[in-house]
Amino acid sequence: MTDATEKNRAALTKAFAKLEHGDPGAFLPLFDENITWRVMGTSNWSKEVSGLANVEAELMGPLFANFTGPYRNIPELVLADGDHVVVLAKGHADTTTGKVYANDYCFVFRLAEGKIVSVREYLDTKLADEVLG
Numbered sequence: 001m002t003d004a005t006e007k008n009r010a011a012l013t014k015a016f017a018k019l020e021h022g023d024p025g026a027f028l029p030l031f032d033e034n035i036t037w038r039v040m041g042t043s044n045w046s047k048e049v050s051g052l053a054n055v056e057a058e059l060m061g062p063l064f065a066n067f068t069g070p071y072r073n074i075p076e077l078v079l080a081d082g083d084h085v086v087v088l089a090k091g092h093a094d095t096t097t098g099k100v101y102a103n104d105y106c107f108v109f110r111l112a113e114g115k116i117v118s119v120r121e122y123l124d125t126k127l128a129d130e131v132l133g
Contacts, residue, residue, distance in 0.1 A: 002082060008111045009080035012087060016078070022070025031055070032115035043125030044133065066101070066132050067093040073105065085109045091123075101131045 015026040037055045038048040049058045064071060071093040079086045087107045095101050108120040 005080045005082055007114065008083065008085050008109075009078055011111070011114065012080075012085045012109060013075070013078050016073065016075040016087060016089065019071075019073045020075065022072050024071070027116075030111075030114075030116045032112070032117045035116055035118065037119045037121065039121045039123070039125075041123070041125035043129045045123075045128045046125060063132070066095050066097075068096055069094055083111050085111065095131060097131075099131050101128075103127050 011030060015030060018024070018026040031052050033052050034050065035052050035055055036048065036050045037059055039046050039059070045063075047058070049055050071091065073089045073091045075087050075089045077086075077088040085108075087105075087109070089105045089107065091101065091103045091105060093101045103123050106122040108122075109116050110118040
């Protein structure tokens with residue numbers, strides 16, 4: 001493994017270790033200002049958004065507005081190869097409608113110079129639509 005591979009793996013492992021306990025704060029310093037985030041599929045949540053401000057406004061803001069408490073995302077597997085880190089994870093949050101949102105994810109991160117420049121997020125989009133609208 002290269003130094004970049006291990007640095008990228010460590011950065012994402014550390015961020016997910018915090019998110020596992022409901023603290024998303026470790027991710028923000030990792031996001032590049034020109035990040036592109038693509039939620040795969042054909043659901044209401046599926047889209048591609050570019051730019052950190054847009055990702056926060058169009059993806060993160062609406063997502064977190066659905067939750068009454070912390071959003072936890074528990075990593076099950078972290079694989080890294082050069083600029084790419086793949087994380088399999090299980091999400092969990094209580095929603096404002098009284099439902100539990102527990103989805104399975106596969107995130108494919110691409111990093112450049114220690115910053116996340118792109119994300120491909122795979123999830124159960126039908127579940128997201130049913131629970132989050």
